[in-house]
Amino acid sequence: MMLTGIGIIQGKMTTDQQTTEQLTPDMERTIFHVDMDAFYAAVEQRDCPEYRDRPVIVGADPQGGQGRGVVAACSYQARKFGIHSALPISRAFRLCPDGVYLRPDMKRYVGVSQRIREIFHTYTDVVEPLSIDEAFLDMSHAAHNTDMALEVARSLKATILKEQRLTASIGIAPNKFVAKIASDIEKPEGLVLVSLPEVQSFLDPLAISRLWGVGPKTESKLVKMGIKTILQLRHYDKEILIERFGRLGEHLRKLSNGIDQRALVVQREAKSMGHERTFAEDVGNIETLEKTLKLLCEKVSERLCARGLAGRTVALKLRYSDFKTITRQTTFPQPVESADHIYPAVHRLIRKFRDPKQRIRLVGVSVSSLETEADRGAQQMKLF
Numbered sequence: 537m538m539l540t541g542i543g544i545i546q547g548k549m550t551t552d553q554q555t556t557e558q559l560t561p562d563m564e565r566t567i568f569h570v571d572m573d574a575f576y577a578a579v580e581q582r583d584c585p586e587y588r589d590r591p592v593i594v595g596a597d598p599q600g601g602q603g604r605g606v607v608a609a610c611s612y613q614a615r616k617f618g619i620h621s622a623l624p625i626s627r628a629f630r631l632c633p634d635g636v637y638l639r640p641d642m643k644r645y646v647g648v649s650q651r652i653r654e655i656f657h658t659y660t661d662v663v664e665p666l667s668i669d670e671a672f673l674d675m676s677h678a679a680h681n682t683d684m685a686l687e688v689a690r691s692l693k694a695t696i697l698k699e700q701r702l703t704a705s706i707g708i709a710p711n712k713f714v715a716k717i718a719s720d721i722e723k724p725e726g727l728v729l730v731s732l733p734e735v736q737s738f739l740d741p742l743a744i745s746r747l748w749g750v751g752p753k754t755e756s757k758l759v760k761m762g763i764k765t766i767l768q769l770r771h772y773d774k775e776i777l778i779e780r781f782g783r784l785g786e787h788l789r790k791l792s793n794g795i796d797q798r799a800l801v802v803q804r805e806a807k808s809m810g811h812e813r814t815f816a817e818d819v820g821n822i823e824t825l826e827k828t829l830k831l832l833c834e835k836v837s838e839r840l841c842a843r844g845l846a847g848r849t850v851a852l853k854l855r856y857s858d859f860k861t862i863t864r865q866t867t868f869p870q871p872v873e874s875a876d877h878i879y880p881a882v883h884r885l886i887r888k889f890r891d892p893k894q895r896i897r898l899v900g901v902s903v904s905s906l907e908t909e910a911d912r913g914a915q916q917m918k919l920f
């Protein structure tokens with residue numbers, strides 16, 4: 537089944553922050569929510585083989601059942617004892633006194649998290665990190681239908697597993713909130729895709745607590761009104777909902793109808809300027825690749841000039857037919873902005889690094905280490 541309408545944006549490949557914001561609100565999208573499975577505990581089990589098959593509980597010191605504080609994360613073996621994150625550590629200890637209790641090693645987890653984020657960025661530039669172990673990825677440009685979306689998701693999971701020996705669950709949906717629910721449904725190692733026509737039937741039977749904005753207070757209020765499922769909320773009288781909950785009522789009605797048009801929040805500054813192109817069919821012919829790259833260089837140059845920017849680093853991105861993506865870059869001693877400088881660099885990179893045995897699905901060019909004319913002026917001033 538197609539995620540309706542996603543094919544429309546094929547071929548119009550631009551990726552940096554500016555373009556993300558220009559997405560029209562009602563454009564159909566392919567959003568991934570990637571959530572690492574039992575992240576802290578999984579990192580501990582990965583790094584310490586004797587923990588692999590054991591209930592591992594990361595959190596406060598249990599102090600033999602007297603400890604204060606809570607469970608931060610626990611392995612799936614620990615969940616069998618009824619332990620879950622946010623449970624008081626003393627209670628966890630009573631449920632499973634023989635578990636492996638560890639204090640969080642945040643520095644190590646942050647390091648792993650950063651490497652996983654780098655993997656995300658080899659798939660898309662539009663990444664919204666939600667926390668240390670989960671993020672939204674806008675994959676609309678790479679996945680034009682559900683088969684492609686699933687293929688990309690499997691590839692992403694396999695890459696994380698290969699490079700970090702950790703598992704992730706992925707939810708795929710036309711918007712953020714449905715994707716987030718979907719990633720949770722089949723944890724661990726889940727992969728759930730909810731296509732646009734399936735959104736409503738996916739949501740309807742779920743408990744209202746699944747909706748963003750429904751905390752314990754709102755939940756008990758809704759339950760008193762006889763609303764337990766998303767279907768019941770959706771059918772409830774609109775006026776009464778808005779009268780009792782105000783703007784929240786309006787928001788919940790939208791969500792229960794599967795409507796969530798929020799764009800991904802990409803916090804990174806636009807530190808680079810780039811253009812990409814996904815081919816309708818994978819390309820092996822070097823002349824075609826070079827012709828496309830030349831065009832991309834001209835577009836990048838145009839935009840740099842329009843903003844009075846120039847950059848010292850020129851990067852080439854290649855995505856092969858199996859989704860493996862490489863980026864190779866070269867740095868100039870002086871910032872450049874003209875296609876006459878950018879293209880020869882890109883040309884050298886593709887001649888040097890392309891694997892000619894493989895076909896290519898996407899090429900991209902970007903210029904980074906950007907400077908404005910004012911920056912350059914200031915640097916020249918410093919020289920004096």
Ligand SMILES: [Mg+2]
Binds near residue numbers: 571572574669670
């Ligand atoms: Mg997680």
